[in-house]
Each structure stands twice: as structure tokens, then as C-alpha cells.
Amino acid sequence: MSIHNRKIVSEITRYITGDCTPDDRRVISGLIDTDPLYQQEYKELNQVWNHTGIKSIPVFDVNVAWSSVEERISKAPSRRIHRIQPVHNQVRKIAGYALRIAAVLLIGIAIFQFLVPHTSFKTIASGTSVAAPLSLADGSTIFLNSSSSIKFPEKFGGNKREVYFWGEAFFEIAHDPTRPFIIETGETRIKVLGTSFNVKAYPKTNRIEVVVNSGKVLFYHVDKNDHILGQVILLKGDKGVYFRNTGQITRLLNDEPNYLSWKTGLLVFSETSLDKVLTAVGQKYGVTFNMADKDLSQLKLTATFDNETLDAVLEVLQLVHNLQFVNNGNDYLVKKK
Template identity: 25%
Template sequence: MEHLISKYLINDLTREEEVKLKSWLEEDALNRKVFENIVADWKLSADEILTSKSAVLDRIVNSATPSHELPKERSLGAFDYLIRVAAVMVLGIGLYLVWDATNSAETSHVATQEVQIEKEAANGQKLTFELSDGTIVKLNSGSMLSYPKVFSESKREVTLVGEAFFDVARDESRPFKIKSGEVNVQVLGTSFNVRSYPDAEQIEVAVKTGSVSVESSFSESDVVLVPDEMVVYTTGSNFFDKKRIEDSQQVFGWMDQALIFEDRGIKDIIKELSRWYDVKFEIKRELDYKKAFTARYKNPTLKAVLESLSYAYDFEYEIDGKKVIIK
């Protein structure tokens, strides 16, 4: 059929040939796509190319004179030569476009894996979303997760700043790896919490289900955690303090709007409140930074927390929009 397409390109089809070409185009939707691909640079989709490019090439080649019919010998005139050259060009263009579309589809798949997405839970917010592999992520206030739009076939890697809870979809062929500050966390399928704020001196990893491997960026040695275990890493020390989780609410409670302070200093508490309520503090008086504070709240208002803190640390406060003045 390539000789008819060649004649179509040079506008030299007879009425009979036009009917024959039209019949071939209407015979199969794939025929029309091949035709359009050649004459109008129309590209097949990736799936169609992968499943039918062999059939396309066979149809183009086999549409020539059948092998058992010997062509009549005749001299090759200038017009016939032009048609044959055009046919070769058409076949070459068709093969190139099929190759180009296939190559473009493969490039597109790789490019999709390289696209990085950043999800951020601003101060005062919490986010829950799903990754391409089915992993569920819950971001705490003031946190950000960077991850590829589509994970590769060999690995799943994300980068965390702040705090997040992961419920990882199990895939033994592709471990799930989290890079967070000076700590790397690797799992196959489990649920756990990572707390790693840039302004904090410690990074915490706590396991709810399954098992987790935690290692420092400065060492190849790792710590393996099982359910109800956690590890506290002091930045810059390359030291892991592994311990049992005595109070799961203290670690995982933030997902249920539980605000818990256990022997915390006012400096850390102010940082936590700044993220939780998206406010900034202006301190106009001296505070006892060595004094520890313990309290539990369930979905509290900022005013309720400040009331109890004001009694404990003996200060007055004023809430002015997104600013808290301690005086």
C-alpha cells in the first residue's frame, strides 16, 4: 500500500486508486493511524506502539506485490523512479515515527519518575496523602515531604523535614527509605513515626507495627526497631538511644489532636505551639528556661494552653492575631 500513499503525497492518485486507498483506510482503524502517522506526523500512543508496531511494519511491507506474482518487466521511467523514491521515503518516515514514539514513551516514563513533588504542612496544618505505591503519609505542622511522582522499579526514597507518620505499603523487592537530617530509615512494610525538625537537637523514630532499620549518615551501623520501640538520635553525636515506648499517645497522639508535654522546657514548648497554632511569640520578660512542664491536652485552643502555662511560669499574655506577647 506504500505506493498509493507515495502517490497521495505527490497528489497523483487516479480515481480508482483513491477508492482503493479509501477502502484500505476504512478496513482497519490501525491502517488509518499508520497513514496519519506518515502524512501528518501523527504519533501512536505508547501502549498501541508496544502492542502493534510489528503488525504495522508487516502490513506496510506485505501490502506490496505478493511474492508469488512476478512483476512485469518494463523500463524504469523518471515518474516511476520518483514514486519508488517516495515509497522508500514513506517507509523510512513511518519506521522513524514508530521508533520515535516508542522512544518518547520510554523517555516520558523515566521523566515521570524524576519529577519531584513537595507536600508541605504549614504551621497550624496537618496533611494526609497517599504516595504512588499506596503508602499513606500523615504530615505534622511545619513539616515537608519530598518524593518522586512515581517510584522507580528498584527503590522508593523520600526526604522528610519535620514530623510524619508513615504507613508503608509492603514491597519486599523495593525497600522504603526515608532521609531525614542525619538519619536514614529503611523499611519493607510497616507503620512508624519520624520526628526530625531542623531546629531540634534530637531525631526520634518510633515503630507502631512491623520493623524499621535506622542508621546515621555518618556510620554504616544500624539500629533495628520492632513495635513499641523507639530510638532517639542526638544530632552530631552519631549516638542512638534505643528504648521502649511506655506511652504511645506521647509519640503518636498528635495524629488525634493530642498535645502532650512531658517534662518539657518552655523554650521547646514555645516552638511546638508556634507550629501547632501558626503563631509567633514575642517574649518581653524573663522566663525560667530550666523549669520542666508536664501537661496533656485534647484538641485544645491556644488560649487554654497559654492559661496553664501562665500559671506555671508566672507570666501574663496577649493574643494579637497570629502573635502571642508574653509580658
């Protein structure tokens, strides 16, 4: 703010709070009527002042207060009072300064509260199962996979829509060209205007992945000061991958047709090698597979599973390829019978 503008703000602050002489008030009033800069500052500061609900700042008559103190002291026995003019003047000056400081502080606090309103956030966590669809205030819909959470404002304000996310989810973002939608996932950001995409950003993994289902997505990673270190633009069918261990971000063609199986319940395979089949099955059901013989990975499968249980899927694999699955908790050893 320039010195000239600070002077205008100071004068209008004194005018609004009543901390000026009648002559000063007439001068400032005239400037507000004729000077566009004064008019603009008065409009903004007066709006903030009215927002505080404070009608006026108490005015203290220092002369009356001092006389009252002297009178009380003089009535006390064996006491003599000497009126000390310098102290009296000093009190008057201090009181005046205090009122000015109080007025400026009150307006400063009001400006902060008025321009930076408090935002209420909600946090939703999915636990061990897929959560019900979540609708946001802007019309966007989010589907959370298991072990995922999202933090978002009850109402989006300002010039952007921002949420904080961990885990895996499918986003259907309502189109709004004036307010981009930004997803924070630790060290990466996903910025869109209106599109649909899947995000996988579990905290303890080395990769953060974004697969675009429709529209266009800006995927980038930042430093601790939110400065962009690298970015890629993703279109429909693209997959963006950020590697936490190297800090590299890259764009690939998505070669995983079942990346949304956790949401749709569908697993579709067409002459797919067994190692890729087991990877997709493992991701959907939260288990891992280890093959006793590397040659098993050359086996192929063509099949569709629609919301089947894990046991039902494994039973089909056993029958088609004469396999055996040895269960050890969430781990399976795969071998020929």
C-alpha cells in the same frame, strides 16, 4: 553489548521488519528455531515491535519510481533525458540505508517506551493546617503537618517505591520486602521496608530529623550524584539528625515525648522544665517564646493538654506559675506578673 549480540540483533531486526532477502529470511528463521540466543532476542524484539502497533515498513520499488520520473520528464517539450546508471544505483542504496535506519530507530523508540513507561505524579500540599491522611497505592498512609508537601507516583513500578518530600509528616509504610520505600528530602534519603516514623525536613532550617516509632530505618545523606556520604540505622525510639551546615549525620535517643503532638493533639508533661514546655508548645502551635528572666526555666509543670487551644494552654501556665505572656504577633515575651 558484544559484537556477536549486535549481529544477532541486527539480523533479527531486519527479519522482523522484512528488510532482508528471501534467502536471508530462511537462514534467520532457521537460527531462531535452533539457536537459544536467537530465540531469546527474537522473543524480546518481536514483543517490542508488536507493542508499537506498526505492521510493516513501506517498501519502495526504486526502479519503478525512477522510470516514472523519466517518463514525466520525457513528455516535457524540448527536453532530453539521459539515464545515468550510477545515480540510479546511488538512489537505490540510499533508500535501502534509509529503510534500515528507520527500522532501527522505530525499534529503539519502542524499546524505550516499552521498558521505561511514563509515570504520572501527584503533588499534595497541606497549606497552613494539618492535612487529612493520604493513602498511597501500595497501602501506605502519610499524615502531613502544616506547610508540607509530597510528590509521589500514582502507581509504584519497578523495584522500589520512591517519593519526594518537604516539611513534616508521619509515615506508616506498608511492608514490602521486595520493594523498599525511599523518601527523598533534598540531600537526605530515608529507606525502609515497612515501619512508622516522623520526618521533619523544612527547607529553610538547618536540621533534618527522623524519629522512629516502630521498625527500622536507614537514614543517609548523599552528594549531587546520589553517592552516600554518611548513614545511620535507626530503631524504635531513636532520632536521626542531619545538620545541613556541617554535613554531619548522627543517631540519638529521642528525648522529645511530644514530637507527635501536631498529629495527636496531645501535649503531656511530667515535672518538665518550663523551657522544654514552651519549646513543645511553640512547635505545636507555630509560635516562639522568649523568657525575660532565665530563672523562669527552672519552673516545672505536670499537665496534659488534649487538643486545647493555645490560649487555653497559656491560661493554665499563667495560673500555675503566676506568669504573664506579652503577645507580639507570633512571638511571646514570658515574665512574672
